[in-house]
Amino acid sequence: MLLLARVRVHMNDTLSRMPNYTCLETIERSQRLKARKRFDLVDTIRIEVALVNGKELFSWPGESSFKERDLREIAPTGAVNNGSFAILARAVFLSQAATIRFTGFEAFEGREAARYSFDIPVFRSGYHIRIGQLSGVAGQRGEFWVDKETLDLLRLDVEAVDIPSNLPMQSSTESLRYQRVPIGESTFLLPHRSELVMVDTNGNASRNAIAFSNCRQYAIESTLSFGDVPVDIPAEVPRPALPVHLPAGIVMETELTVHQRLTERTVGDTVEARVRKDVRRKGEVIVPKGAIVRGRFALNRSQQFARLGAVREVAVEWYEISFDNRSGPVSLKLETGGVFQNFDRNLNTNFLLPSASASPEMIPHRNLFYVRKEPFVLPAGMLLYWRTLDASEGGAKKP
Numbered sequence: 342m343l344l345l346a347r348v349r350v351h352m353n354d355t356l357s358r359m360p361n362y363t364c365l366e367t368i369e370r371s372q373r374l375k376a377r378k379r380f381d382l383v384d385t386i387r388i389e390v391a392l393v394n395g396k397e398l399f400s401w402p403g404e405s406s407f408k409e410r411d412l413r414e415i416a417p418t419g420a421v422n423n424g425s426f427a428i429l430a431r432a433v434f435l436s437q438a439a440t441i442r443f444t445g446f447e448a449f450e451g452r453e454a455a456r457y458s459f460d461i462p463v464f465r466s467g468y469h470i471r472i473g474q475l476s477g478v479a480g481q482r483g484e485f486w487v488d489k490e491t492l493d494l495l496r497l498d499v500e501a502v503d504i505p506s507n508l509p510m511q512s513s514t515e516s517l518r519y520q521r522v523p524i525g526e527s528t529f530l531l532p533h534r535s536e537l538v539m540v541d542t543n544g545n546a547s548r549n550a551i552a553f554s555n556c557r558q559y560a561i562e563s564t565l566s567f568g569d570v571p572v573d574i575p576a577e578v579p580r581p582a583l584p585v586h587l588p589a590g591i592v593m594e595t596e597l598t599v600h601q602r603l604t605e606r607t608v609g610d611t612v613e614a615r616v617r618k619d620v621r622r623k624g625e626v627i628v629p630k631g632a633i634v635r636g637r638f639a640l641n642r643s644q645q646f647a648r649l650g651a652v653r654e655v656a657v658e659w660y661e662i663s664f665d666n667r668s669g670p671v672s673l674k675l676e677t678g679g680v681f682q683n684f685d686r687n688l689n690t691n692f693l694l695p696s697a698s699a700s701p702e703m704i705p706h707r708n709l710f711y712v713r714k715e716p717f718v719l720p721a722g723m724l725l726y727w728r729t730l731d732a733s734e735g736g737a738k739k740p
């Protein structure tokens with residue numbers, strides 16, 4: 342009991358002193374059908390995750406700020422989870438919800454470790470599970486290991502129990518490993534990898550292998566200057582970019598600027614296209630030839646279909662357009678034409694749009710298309726047509 346009290350005090354102090362920080366989170370998602378013995382890689386996602394005032398926030402790499410958004414806005418399909426970054430450890434050590442029991446000492450990766458088990462009942466749990474439009478709260482049980490000398494957390498295993506009957510889930514287990522990471526002038530105890538395995542009621546399994554890297558303190562930097570203005574100010578200060586506001590309903594013809602080998606690209610990686618022709622409205626050029634459109638891969642995963650065989654499901658979410666020292670947000674929907682054929686009409690092309698008769702539930706993103714043949718590439722110069730949408734129209738389907 343004395344050792345457990347010391348562990349609680351140490352972990353409470355360790356977690357409470359955490360600064361606001363951010364890390365790059367890389368998620369490799371795999372699936373295993375009931376009849377198979379191995380997991381097959383489906384896709385890889387890279388996002389930025391931050392702990393700010395006790396909350397997990399997410400953003401795409403390179404975005405200027407974090408938003409309090411649902412993680413499924415970033416990854417609208419497949420299994421995703423939050424809590425690995427900070428919330429699970431806080432539930433065990435910073436709340437009174439967990440009942441903890443000492444189970445013994447053992448060797449752990451060259452260290453002497455104390456091993457504990459814990460339980461968190463449903464009525465005290467904040468372990469939310471969502472599958473599609475269904476959601477519920479499950480209880481938790483698991484184990485953790487701490488270094489006997491430093492009392493640092495080494496490993497935390499969590500299993501969902503009392504899963505709500507409305508969820509088509511048989512089990513959910515997650516294992517997290519921790520290590521000391523330098524942030525600023527100090528070191529802090531952070532997760533560095535995690536593995537989540539979820540099994541549905543049919544016996545099919547999804548696995549997320551998560552790695553955290555490039556961790557740093559998250560703060561807004563500002564500089565105050567007192568004294569004379571420096572005399573070496575440039576004669577000309579670059580003008581700030583003027584805003585761009587595009588009306589909905591215009592069609593742009595674009596071409597990719599860089600060859601994209603899909604097996605080497607991840608969800609969150611940036612994509613760039615160039616406008617091929619002036620876009621006019623009422624005789625006025627509103628988007629000139631050569632304008633640059635920037636976006637990210639929103640989907641890039643392997644799939645297997647009876648009619649198509651092995652394919653890549655791909656979607657790009659565009660977020661910015663720039664030209665003539667002007668820039669602004671843009672929301673685009675993929676149109677037919679260019680290199681695309683409709684699924685219903687032609688199965689000989691490399692690039693296909695979903696069937697016109699497909700139900701909305703089968704279309705995870707409005708810009709979904711299929712790449713049929715290896716080596717699964719989007720060549721530079723690939724012709725794409727896009728229709729502008731209202732800025733308020735979202736990109737990924739929310740469950």
